[in-house]
Amino acid sequence: MMSEKRRMHPAAIAVSVLKRMKSIVLPFLFLVFLAVKDGETLGLLIFGAGLVVVFAATTGWGVAEWYRFYYWVEDGELRIENGVFVRQRRYIPQERIQTIDTSEGIIQRMFGLVKVQVETAGGGTEAEAVLSAVTKEEAERLRDVLLKKGPGESVVDVMDGDPGALLKEREISKPTYTISWRSLFLVGTTSGGIGVVLSAVVAFISQLDQFVSYEDVVDRFDLVVQTSVYFIASVAFFVLFLAWMISIAMTMIKYGNFTVVKQGDELLISRGIIEKRQLTIPLGRIQAIRISQNLLRQPFGLATVYVESAGGAGGKESDFATILFPLVNVKEVSGLLQEFTPEYIMQKHIQPLPKRSLPRYLIRLVLPALLVSSVVSYFFQPYGFFSFILVGLAGALGYGQYKAGGWNVRGSQLQLSYRLVNKNIVLVHRKRVQAFEWKESEFQKRRQLQTINASIKSSVTSKSFRVVDVEKDDSVKIFDWYTYEKKQG
Numbered sequence: 001m002m003s004e005k006r007r008m009h010p011a012a013i014a015v016s017v018l019k020r021m022k023s024i025v026l027p028f029l030f031l032v033f034l035a036v037k038d039g040e041t042l043g044l045l046i047f048g049a050g051l052v053v054v055f056a057a058t059t060g061w062g063v064a065e066w067y068r069f070y071y072w073v074e075d076g077e078l079r080i081e082n083g084v085f086v087r088q089r090r091y092i093p094q095e096r097i098q099t100i101d102t103s104e105g106i107i108q109r110m111f112g113l114v115k116v117q118v119e120t121a122g123g124g125t126e127a128e129a130v131l132s133a134v135t136k137e138e139a140e141r142l143r144d145v146l147l148k149k150g151p152g153e154s155v156v157d158v159m160d161g162d163p164g165a166l167l168k169e170r171e172i173s174k175p176t177y178t179i180s181w182r183s184l185f186l187v188g189t190t191s192g193g194i195g196v197v198l199s200a201v202v203a204f205i206s207q208l209d210q211f212v213s214y215e216d217v218v219d220r221f222d223l224v225v226q227t228s229v230y231f232i233a234s235v236a237f238f239v240l241f242l243a244w245m246i247s248i249a250m251t252m253i254k255y256g257n258f259t260v261v262k263q264g265d266e267l268l269i270s271r272g273i274i275e276k277r278q279l280t281i282p283l284g285r286i287q288a289i290r291i292s293q294n295l296l297r298q299p300f301g302l303a304t305v306y307v308e309s310a311g312g313a314g315g316k317e318s319d320f321a322t323i324l325f326p327l328v329n330v331k332e333v334s335g336l337l338q339e340f341t342p343e344y345i346m347q348k349h350i351q352p353l354p355k356r357s358l359p360r361y362l363i364r365l366v367l368p369a370l371l372v373s374s375v376v377s378y379f380f381q382p383y384g385f386f387s388f389i390l391v392g393l394a395g396a397l398g399y400g401q402y403k404a405g406g407w408n409v410r411g412s413q414l415q416l417s418y419r420l421v422n423k424n425i426v427l428v429h430r431k432r433v434q435a436f437e438w439k440e441s442e443f444q445k446r447r448q449l450q451t452i453n454a455s456i457k458s459s460v461t462s463k464s465f466r467v468v469d470v471e472k473d474d475s476v477k478i479f480d481w482y483t484y485e486k487k488q489g
Contacts, residue, residue: 003079005070011111012069015060017055018107019411024054070132078118078146078479080129092128096120100143104276107133114139118146123295143280153392167272175339177260177286179326187304187327188251189244190296255326260341267307269322281322285309287456288428288465289344290321298423301330305337308456308463344427350406350417356447357469361402362395369394397421405467407452407474416454418467426465432456436482438475450475 061084069082078092102114116139117127134142179187257274269279288308297303305328306321325336334346369390377384404419414432417423435455444450449469455462470478 005072007070008065008066008131009111009113009133009135011107011113012131013059013062013066014107015105015115015132016065017058020058020062021055024051026347028096034279036078046241049347068155071129073142078129078142090129092118094146097128097146098282099280100147101127101280102136102139102278103272107276109276112136116142126174147280175262177325177340179255179258181252181256183199184252185248186302187255188248189253190327191247191300198330220466235261255323258326260324260340267324267340269324279322281307281309283341283343284339286344287432287463288426289324289337289341289346290427291330291346291421291425292332295421301421302327303330303333305333343429345410345413346425346427347408347410347415350415352410352468352475353402353405353469354471357405357449358402359400360443360447360449360469362398365394365398365401366391407468407470407478409478414454414478414481416452416465418465418466424465426454428456428465430482433482434462436479438479440472448472450480479480 044436064084065082068084068087070078071078071080073079075093078094078097080090080092082088096116097120099119101117103120104114108114111133112135113133114136116131116134117398118129118131120128131139145458241331253273255271257268257276258271261268267283268279269281271277286307287310290306290308292301292306293303297374304323305325307324308321311332313387324340325333328336337344337346361461373387376387380387400423401419404417404423406417408415414428414433416426416428434457437453437455438450439453440450449473450472451466451468452470453464455464
């Protein structure tokens with residue numbers, strides 16, 4: 001009977017211990033390195049003994065937490081009771097539960113288990129409830145009872161049903177999308193992750209001065225550095241190449257075996273090699289679809305498709321959005337959306353921005369770049385004059401922003417197109433727009449231009465999509481479209 005209290009698998013103890021030890025190991029290793037460097041053997045032994053004590057205490061606490069943690073389903077609620085000394089009870093009504101996501105870390109995979117995250121409407125950036133180690137069958141039963149209980153069907157009936165039958169039901173052929181390893185390699189190659197990895201590599205190297213005498217290194221290679229720029233160029237190339245390869249490897253590990261399956265009114269997204277994750281996105285929770293192209297992918301007609309959804313923290317990748325298709329040809333987006341999210345239709349034609357918007361786009365970027373380049377060239381002559389390249393790049397970006405801007409309204413769907421650095425196309429339905437507003441400065445007013453802004457509900461508060469310097473008459477049309485139903489009422 002599911003109304004009886006249940007404990008998680010004992011592997012939850014190991015998950016809890018590792019989670020706490022991660023925050024202790026790195027500072028401990030840093031102190032060990034200092035002790036070894038200074039020759040303090042006694043200090044090293046003390047640190048080692050301290051680590052053993054901390055590990056034992058952490059393990060004991062993990063056992064106590066596991067033993068005192070219960071969960072069960074009763075009266076249409078997921079109920080959780082936990083706390084070693086102070087007991088806490090949490091009741092999560094079934095109607096508030098939006099998704100139940102699963103993932104498999106290293107510990108879970110060793111025992112054939114999964115981690116379950118229960119997401120609720122308005123739950124913020126953290127999951128409402130987490131079961132760190134349960135069987136796959138148990139996770140399936142929880143998903144079916146809390147998300148798919150039919151009218152007149154009791155919680156106990158579903159939870160005590162045959163789990164094999166539930167799994168077989170999911171094996172029925174459904175619309176499926178997978179990404180090849182070749183395409184996944186392109187995802188890593190053209191992603192912006194190299195910047196993050198490069199920052200981490202530089203930060204790591206900067207900390208090595210505790211153990212490496214850079215003065216000796218410079219003295220030994222001083223002659224090489226002075227007589228040849230190839231050495232410096234080679235080092236810079238090696239660091240960039242290393243960061244690039246690490247970024248590609250991280251992307252392939254994170255998104256390996258990426259699969260999207262449409263099951264009824266839900267999208268099931270699975271991914272990961274080391275840590276396998278399965279995310280559930282109900283179609284009714286989708287607030288918008290966003291098609292994004294960075295500067296490397298756009299020349300090849302490639303894009304990443306994101307789902308903007310309300311509530312829940314599981315699977316959020318970029319700006320609290322979930323990747324639906326990691327890398328697809330823009331020409332294929334319409335067909336994929338029709339198959340997986342048929343309510344959203346990508347229109348080929350958009351209403352472009354008026355020509356009188358172009359000077360404003362150029363001035364906004366070129367003028368600051370011109371000022372910066374002038375200052376740099378003045379203080380760093382003669383090489384500072386190369387900084388004027390920024391002016392050309394700013395002009396190109398400003399023109400690209402102008403060409404990318406536009407809008408389209410068809411039926412109940414609004415399509416906005418804009419660019420900051422990446423080009424974005426957003427599809428949103430009228431009923432999903434939480435607020436629509438237009439703004440105009442004194443300079444825009446003179447040119448009959450306005451800035452439009454559409455906001456949707458997101459994980460935490462709201463998310464906005466903005467198109468700058470739209471024709472004023474077009475702005476009025478979009479506003480009338482948004483308020484049409486209200487006016488009819």
